[in-house]
Amino acid sequence: xxxxxxxxxxxxxxxxxxxxxxxxxxxxxxxxxGLVVLAILLYRIVxxxxxxxxxxxxxSFASRIPENSGIKxxxxxxxxxxxxxxxxxxxxxxxxxxxxxxxxKRNKFTNFIKVNISNLAGVPSVVFGLLGxxxxxxxxxLGISILAAGLTMSLLILPIIIVASQExxxxxxxxxxxxxFAMGATxxxxxxxxxxxxxIPGILxxxxxxLSRAIGETAxxxxxxxxxxxxxxxxxxxxxxxxLPMQIFDWTKRPQVEFHDVAAAxxxxxxxxxxxxxxIAVFIRNKYQKRY
Amino acid sequence: xxxxxxxxxxxAEKETVKKNKSSVYKTEQLNLWxxxxxxxxxxxxxxxxxxxxxxxxxxxxxxSTYIKTLNRMIETIPSxxxxxxxxxxxxxxxxxxxxxxxxxxxxxxxFQKPNPFPKSIYDNIAYxxxxxxxxNKKILDQIVEKSLRGAAIWDEVKDRLGENAYGLSGGQQQxxxxxxxxxxxxxxxxxxxxxxALDPISTLKVEELVQDLKKDYSIIIVxxxxxxxxxxxxxxxxxxxxxxxxxxxxxxxxxxxxDERTEDYISGRFG
Ligand SMILES: Nc1ncnc2c1ncn2[C@@H]1O[C@H](COP(=O)(O)OP(=O)(O)OP(=O)(O)O)[C@@H](O)[C@H]1O
Ligand SMILES: [Mg+2]
Numbered sequence: 001x002x003x004x005x006x007x008x009x010x011x012x013x014x015x016x017x018x019x020x021x022x023x024x025x026x027x028x029x030x031x032x033x034g035l036v037v038l039a040i041l042l043y044r045i046v047x048x049x050x051x052x053x054x055x056x057x058x059x060s061f062a063s064r065i066p067e068n069s070g071i072k073x074x075x076x077x078x079x080x081x082x083x084x085x086x087x088x089x090x091x092x093x094x095x096x097x098x099x100x101x102x103x104x105k106r107n108k109f110t111n112f113i114k115v116n117i118s119n120l121a122g123v124p125s126v127v128f129g130l131l132g133x134x135x136x137x138x139x140x141x142l143g144i145s146i147l148a149a150g151l152t153m154s155l156l157i158l159p160i161i162i163v164a165s166q167e168x169x170x171x172x173x174x175x176x177x178x179x180x181f182a183m184g185a186t187x188x189x190x191x192x193x194x195x196x197x198x199x200i201p202g203i204l205x206x207x208x209x210x211l212s213r214a215i216g217e218t219a220x221x222x223x224x225x226x227x228x229x230x231x232x233x234x235x236x237x238x239x240x241x242x243x244l245p246m247q248i249f250d251w252t253k254r255p256q257v258e259f260h261d262v263a264a265a266x267x268x269x270x271x272x273x274x275x276x277x278x279x280i281a282v283f284i285r286n287k288y289q290k291r292y
Numbered sequence: 293x294x295x296x297x298x299x300x301x302x303x304a305e306k307e308t309v310k311k312n313k314s315s316v317y318k319t320e321q322l323n324l325w326x327x328x329x330x331x332x333x334x335x336x337x338x339x340x341x342x343x344x345x346x347x348x349x350x351x352x353x354x355x356s357t358y359i360k361t362l363n364r365m366i367e368t369i370p371s372x373x374x375x376x377x378x379x380x381x382x383x384x385x386x387x388x389x390x391x392x393x394x395x396x397x398x399x400x401x402x403f404q405k406p407n408p409f410p411k412s413i414y415d416n417i418a419y420x421x422x423x424x425x426x427x428n429k430k431i432l433d434q435i436v437e438k439s440l441r442g443a444a445i446w447d448e449v450k451d452r453l454g455e456n457a458y459g460l461s462g463g464q465q466q467x468x469x470x471x472x473x474x475x476x477x478x479x480x481x482x483x484x485x486x487x488x489a490l491d492p493i494s495t496l497k498v499e500e501l502v503q504d505l506k507k508d509y510s511i512i513i514v515x516x517x518x519x520x521x522x523x524x525x526x527x528x529x530x531x532x533x534x535x536x537x538x539x540x541x542x543x544x545x546x547x548x549x550x551d552e553r554t555e556d557y558i559s560g561r562f563g
């Protein structure tokens with residue numbers, strides 16, 4: 001007795017193929033929609049902002065006159081902020097992921113922690129701002145400083161880095177760990193020489209995406225009380241500062257239309273920064289992939 | 293009864309050689325549980341140095357479990373509990389103070405599935421020496437060459453040491469893994485079905501290799517292949533349902549086993 005009726009199968013083949021073609025079209029349209037909207041956005045920003053994008057734009061402070069406005073304080077502030085956020089969040093995030101995946105015993109408690117870390121990634125950034133204001137600015141008395149804002153931003157992106165790193169670490173086949181242990185390697189040697197090299201591409205991709213989120217994030221800075229207009233550059237991590245998204249936010253609020261174009265120029269710079277960061281991620285990733 | 297007959301060796305001569313050999317592993321009343329599954333029952337085995345000891349038995353009888361207990365790799369499974377004693381060179385490896393890392397630098401392991409690191413061939417072989425603190429490039433070079441020669445793969449890879457080991461065939465990868473194991477200059481080599489993923493020619497190479505290696509190492513090898521056990525081993529242990537049914541000279545096991553179950557198994561009547 002046969003279970004497959006080949007005539008029936010042949011009769012259904014055509015509908016199956018049509019369905020396939022149809023869905024291909026739907027998915028292509030979905031991709032196209034995103035691309036078109038992005039292209040319009042980019043076009044508008046570039047046409048609006050390019051007039052204000054000049055060398056002076058980078059070397060001048062904010063001003064009442066649109067032509068004289070610049071992002072010197074904001075861009076330096078953002079760079080300083082990243083200098084705090086990147087090491088702090090990556091050390092804490094990758095460290096936590098290594099502990100949870102490699103060292104911690106599998107039990108109900110660690111499972112509970114693992115589940116809730118992903119939940120933390122969904123907490124609104126304003127809440128992290130309030131947390132930073134209460135703990136870092138007030139309780140630890142760090143003031144409205146780069147350090148306080150950097151620690152707040154680190155907490156904000158920590159869950160993303162932890163989850164991305166956990167996934168990258170989990171993807172490393174167990175046979176490789178076994179091979180290493182069987183030769184007398186300690187857990188740390190195995191992590192350093194086998195697990196991390198194999199998972200570093202994933203860890204870096206996740207971390208840099210998280211950092212790009214931190215560099216564009218405004219709400220926590222507003223809550224902490226970062227000033228929008230600053231006529232000096234930061235001179236250390238305890239100094240107060242302003243950041244690019246804050247500056248852009250301030251310009252878009254201004255009644256004069258010219259300032260909206262200045263804001264567009266700021267956005268171009270911010271996007272430039274993001275592209276640089278992502279290129280670094282791609283570069284490091286390729287470098288490691290060649291080796292392994 | 294169909295028996296695989298090994299060329300007769302003068303038993304008397306062999307006996308005297310055996311007497312002088314000291315034990316590498318002495319297992320006494322070993323029991324092991326995976327949760328409530330009693331996987332190894334009252335195992336007693338005395339494994340001598342510079343011999344090849346084969347472990348045979350049907351699937352699920354505990355061969356892998358036993359061999360992984362010998363270097364305590366079994367401990368990576370959380371549900372495992374053990375009782376009894378395994379003396380490696382007269383020291384109980386289950387002792388609280390026993391350093392498992394040290395044990396594993398003396399007891400190398402080759403796994404069933406080739407598992408090279410996604411690194412260059414050179415870095416694969418140098419892995420063990422490096423983790424034990426050898427940094428000198430000249431010494432590492434020598435170790436790499438010696439180990440690859442030892443694993444009979446030097447000629448095949450000597451011009452491509454910088455290439456990723458994943459680019460090699462399965463049989464070559466397995467010999468890389470054997471070389472990686474030799475690089476730590478172990479005392480004992482544990483092999484869990486090292487040829488089950490290999491073609492007949494690679495299998496033959498590994499078998500010849502095992503014969504060669506026994507001059508300098510003690511080898512414990514799990515195999516499903518009766519001919520292989522008969523060809524390459526000096527002693528054979530027959531496992532069944534977590535127990536050692538018989539442990540004796542390979543010649544004896546394959547020509548004149550004392551237990552009926554052994555006879556049934558090697559003649560292919562079950563398993
Ligand atoms: N990780 C594990 N967790 C729980 N039980 C296990 C585990 N590994 C093996 N067992 C059980 O222990 C027993 C012995 O398994 P083992 O892998 O040692 O058999 P084996 O003789 O190596 O078999 P094979 O020839 O198929 O490799 C089996 O009953 C198996 O189900
Ligand atoms: Mg097995």
